[in-house]
Amino acid sequence: MRYILYKLATFVATMTLVSIIIFFVFQLLPGNPAHIILGIEAEQAQIQQLEQELGLDKQATERYVDWVTGLFQADLGESLKYQLPVSDILVDRIPVTFSLGILSILLTIIIGIPLGILIARTKGKWISVVLSIMTQLGIAIPSFWFGFILILVFGVILSLFPTYGYVPWSEDFFGALRALFLPSLVIAISNIAVIIRYLRNTILDQANMEYVRTARCKGLTERKIMYGHILRNALIPVITILGLTIADTLGGSIIIENVFALPGLGNLLIESISSRDFPLVQSMVLYIAVLVITINFIVDLLYKVIDPRIRAKG
Amino acid sequence: MKKSQSIPWRIGIVLVICLMTMMIISFFYTPFGPNEMNTGSRLEAPSFSHPFGTDNFGRDILSRVMQGAQTAFLIGTSSVFIGLMFGFILGASAGYFGGWVDEIIMRFIDAMLAFPGILLAIMLISVFEPGLKNTIIAIGIMSVPGFTRIIRSSFIQYKTYDFVKASVAKGAGALRIIYHHILPNAFSPILVAATLSFSGAILGESGLSYLGLGVQPPDPSWGRMLKEAQPFIVTAPWYVIIVGVIITMMVLGFNLLGDGIRDKQDTKA
Amino acid sequence: MSTPLLSIENLDVAFHFQDGDYNAINHVSFNVYPNEVLGIVGESGCGKSLTSKAIMGILPENASVKQGSITFRETNLVTMKEKQWQKIRGDAISMISQEPMTSLNPLLTVGKQIAEVLKQHRSYSKKEMKEKTIALMKEVGLPRAEALYKSYPHQLSGGMRQRIVIAIALIASPQLIIADEPTTALDVTIQAQILDLFKNIKNTRNSSLIFISHDLGVIRQVCDRVVVMYAGRVVEQGKVADILYEPKHPYTKGLIQSIPDHTKRGQELYTIPGNVPGLKERKRGCPFADRCAHRMDICHTHFPDEVYVENQAVSCHLYTKEEVKHVSTIH
Numbered sequence: 001m002r003y004i005l006y007k008l009a010t011f012v013a014t015m016t017l018v019s020i021i022i023f024f025v026f027q028l029l030p031g032n033p034a035h036i037i038l039g040i041e042a043e044q045a046q047i048q049q050l051e052q053e054l055g056l057d058k059q060a061t062e063r064y065v066d067w068v069t070g071l072f073q074a075d076l077g078e079s080l081k082y083q084l085p086v087s088d089i090l091v092d093r094i095p096v097t098f099s100l101g102i103l104s105i106l107l108t109i110i111i112g113i114p115l116g117i118l119i120a121r122t123k124g125k126w127i128s129v130v131l132s133i134m135t136q137l138g139i140a141i142p143s144f145w146f147g148f149i150l151i152l153v154f155g156v157i158l159s160l161f162p163t164y165g166y167v168p169w170s171e172d173f174f175g176a177l178r179a180l181f182l183p184s185l186v187i188a189i190s191n192i193a194v195i196i197r198y199l200r201n202t203i204l205d206q207a208n209m210e211y212v213r214t215a216r217c218k219g220l221t222e223r224k225i226m227y228g229h230i231l232r233n234a235l236i237p238v239i240t241i242l243g244l245t246i247a248d249t250l251g252g253s254i255i256i257e258n259v260f261a262l263p264g265l266g267n268l269l270i271e272s273i274s275s276r277d278f279p280l281v282q283s284m285v286l287y288i289a290v291l292v293i294t295i296n297f298i299v300d301l302l303y304k305v306i307d308p309r310i311r312a313k314g
Numbered sequence: 315m316k317k318s319q320s321i322p323w324r325i326g327i328v329l330v331i332c333l334m335t336m337m338i339i340s341f342f343y344t345p346f347g348p349n350e351m352n353t354g355s356r357l358e359a360p361s362f363s364h365p366f367g368t369d370n371f372g373r374d375i376l377s378r379v380m381q382g383a384q385t386a387f388l389i390g391t392s393s394v395f396i397g398l399m400f401g402f403i404l405g406a407s408a409g410y411f412g413g414w415v416d417e418i419i420m421r422f423i424d425a426m427l428a429f430p431g432i433l434l435a436i437m438l439i440s441v442f443e444p445g446l447k448n449t450i451i452a453i454g455i456m457s458v459p460g461f462t463r464i465i466r467s468s469f470i471q472y473k474t475y476d477f478v479k480a481s482v483a484k485g486a487g488a489l490r491i492i493y494h495h496i497l498p499n500a501f502s503p504i505l506v507a508a509t510l511s512f513s514g515a516i517l518g519e520s521g522l523s524y525l526g527l528g529v530q531p532p533d534p535s536w537g538r539m540l541k542e543a544q545p546f547i548v549t550a551p552w553y554v555i556i557v558g559v560i561i562t563m564m565v566l567g568f569n570l571l572g573d574g575i576r577d578k579q580d581t582k583a
Numbered sequence: 584m585s586t587p588l589l590s591i592e593n594l595d596v597a598f599h600f601q602d603g604d605y606n607a608i609n610h611v612s613f614n615v616y617p618n619e620v621l622g623i624v625g626e627s628g629c630g631k632s633l634t635s636k637a638i639m640g641i642l643p644e645n646a647s648v649k650q651g652s653i654t655f656r657e658t659n660l661v662t663m664k665e666k667q668w669q670k671i672r673g674d675a676i677s678m679i680s681q682e683p684m685t686s687l688n689p690l691l692t693v694g695k696q697i698a699e700v701l702k703q704h705r706s707y708s709k710k711e712m713k714e715k716t717i718a719l720m721k722e723v724g725l726p727r728a729e730a731l732y733k734s735y736p737h738q739l740s741g742g743m744r745q746r747i748v749i750a751i752a753l754i755a756s757p758q759l760i761i762a763d764e765p766t767t768a769l770d771v772t773i774q775a776q777i778l779d780l781f782k783n784i785k786n787t788r789n790s791s792l793i794f795i796s797h798d799l800g801v802i803r804q805v806c807d808r809v810v811v812m813y814a815g816r817v818v819e820q821g822k823v824a825d826i827l828y829e830p831k832h833p834y835t836k837g838l839i840q841s842i843p844d845h846t847k848r849g850q851e852l853y854t855i856p857g858n859v860p861g862l863k864e865r866k867r868g869c870p871f872a873d874r875c876a877h878r879m880d881i882c883h884t885h886f887p888d889e890v891y892v893e894n895q896a897v898s899c900h901l902y903t904k905e906e907v908k909h910v911s912t913i914h
Contacts (some may be wrong), residue, residue, distance in 0.1 A: 002536055009419070013421050013549075014421060014428060017421055017422060017424075017425035017429050021425055024318050025437060025441055026441060028442075041451070049663075058512070100629075133415075136322070136569065138564065139565075140513070140566035140569055141562050142517055142537075142561050142565075143521075144521065145520075145558035146523055146558075147539055148540075149554075149558070150546055151547065152548070152551060165501070189775035209685060210682045211685060211686055211687055211689070213686070214680065214686045214687065214688075214748070215699075216641055216672070217641065217672055217673060217677060217678075217752075218699055218703060219669045219671065219673035219674055219702045220457070220670035220673075220699070220703055221669055221705060222665075224703075228699075229688050233686075233688070233689065233692075246429055247427075247430035247431075250433075251430030251432060251433055252430070254431065254432070258525060270525050270526075272437075278440075281437075288430065288525070289429055290428075292428045292430050293428045296428075
């Protein structure tokens, strides 16, 4: 119980700090935001009106409180460009990024874990060497460039996948899957490499543990030792890495949505930066950060459910 | 066993030295002017006079890649320097003083880590404007949490060692202890972090520049070149491929170097 | 005596290093008879654990049997394939390791970890397996076995965990159980309890036991016969009573002198001067020569043959020479 309370307290503290950081970074906008937004030719009356809308006539702390109260009432402010509540705009974009994230994490697990086991089991053989070179490359390659290459090979040369755009799931399930497959693979690639390397290390660490010898002395086959004993223990630390992976996936989708022209949050973020739609940028940055903190919080709790040692301590 | 382990490390050294040599040469010589346009030879495939081909303005890609190496090394070293400086101040205070100082600093670091990937950099650059200087600052700030954690844990670890306790008992000042006892021991984990953070900076810059938020023209940068190359991926695939391979080589080189240093340090311990 | 259950003959086990192979076990021969408890004693680094690993077929990756045989029920284990080993391990031969804190899987309930052996080697129903497991848990002295069945290792004390480890080794009623320093990592009071448990096992079960320890005091309490090992060699073997009261080998004498004993209270405990030579420092001749008070020139060049002196077998030049009588009067 104390563990949960501590985690909850840090969760709230981190949330608060993040909102403060975001708010004050946007306060640092050089010059008068109303000026920047409206351009140099704007008339004084227009500027004053916008200032009032943005609450610039109030103190910074007061504006922060207004902003946060607004957030609790699901009011993320209003986009300058679209003249719509930010929440309305996000509602359209979130499903795209969400699908991309889920698919990418699934790919990370489906590809990363079996290959991690394979690389550990073939230690010292050529398969393991080849895999380890591939993981090094997977980490070093700029993901969006890998996206270009996949577009070139699978989209243009082989015409297997569409190279850009998005179809909603409700319209065409397989169409959506095809549209999202390449981008999610691109986002997943470095995470896959990280999971493979990490799982390899945890498996090899666990394989030297005393309990593995006990299992071997029971006459279990290597397969049973691996799947019944080593893997469970080796996967627990991998859960933390998967938690970090989810954050990286969100970060990765910012760039990759722009490579594949997918109308998600990342795409909107870059679009609104170039149109200087700061209320929208501010809300989106906060939205993504809150997602990351929440996911990490859930992963922490999940850890507790899975590992009986920590379960007992609470 | 030992020999095969040092092969990746050697590859890393070779890659880094090659790219560094390329950068140094570019100060004195490039085959063509990096910004010299030639409308007569647009998007030419690699040839004897243009080993990497030409871009959509007829500029020599090799010359631009060489010039871009300067930007890459500049961004890498300066952002590592910024990250290391702030990371040291924060990490050392957190680790040395512990208690509430530690708690506050680490909460702050956690908050920074809530910005996934290059989001923090994107946020900073969207507020200030894009350009070489702000790219360096943003990427440097992004690497602060990593350095802080490593330096903090070195400080916590060595603080409990007897030889450090002994000099505290003798009345040695904090700075003296840090300089004589903690720094020499923390050096190699910090070096590993610096190498890996260098390659992170290269990837970060390429991402930011691809989004148009990084280095602005006419400063040549590998990330920008990829952005410019993307529309011609079908007509001039070598442009995209060559620049991507160069970035990968750079990142791979520093990653292997960092892993190698870490392995050496592990076997020593 | 009857035919041995396990017979080790001329066993050499070597570690492979870049600069060559180094024998960690040299020409080791001994037998284990049905229903007896054989102790193996020696300081750490003498090859006791390695010998037991060779019997279980779980030598470390960089070690292998160079020559000799390990015959169990008329089969040479050394030439067996991994598949055949797996049939024997846990079922006919089992092992209790020295680390009760780490030798259980932290993520599985202890009941499951005991029952797993039956699942592997027997075709019982789930219910039968659970019943047998709980019955055995009671037998090894675990109270409230039904409740403990579902607990995780970290919830148990060191002594209880060691009882679980012992239960894992007993559950399939193997003919041979190897206990590698089973009490070393435990508190003194718990040690005594676990030793009592071993005495019980000896009396109630039809198994042979190899009991490895660096402590002759512990060996004395549970073993029938004892093998004394030094730096990968057997230097003396025989009945516990004979060896304890009339040790022949200088090393054995040293070990006996270093047993803590109430008659020696207040005195500083004796220790044999020097250390066991490292794997790469071993020379020709008797490995104990450098630490031996009775060393002769021949000790540095030739390892002595095993000879029978009274009831025990000894490998020492003091007894291979004619002047045996003369030497023994020195003491």
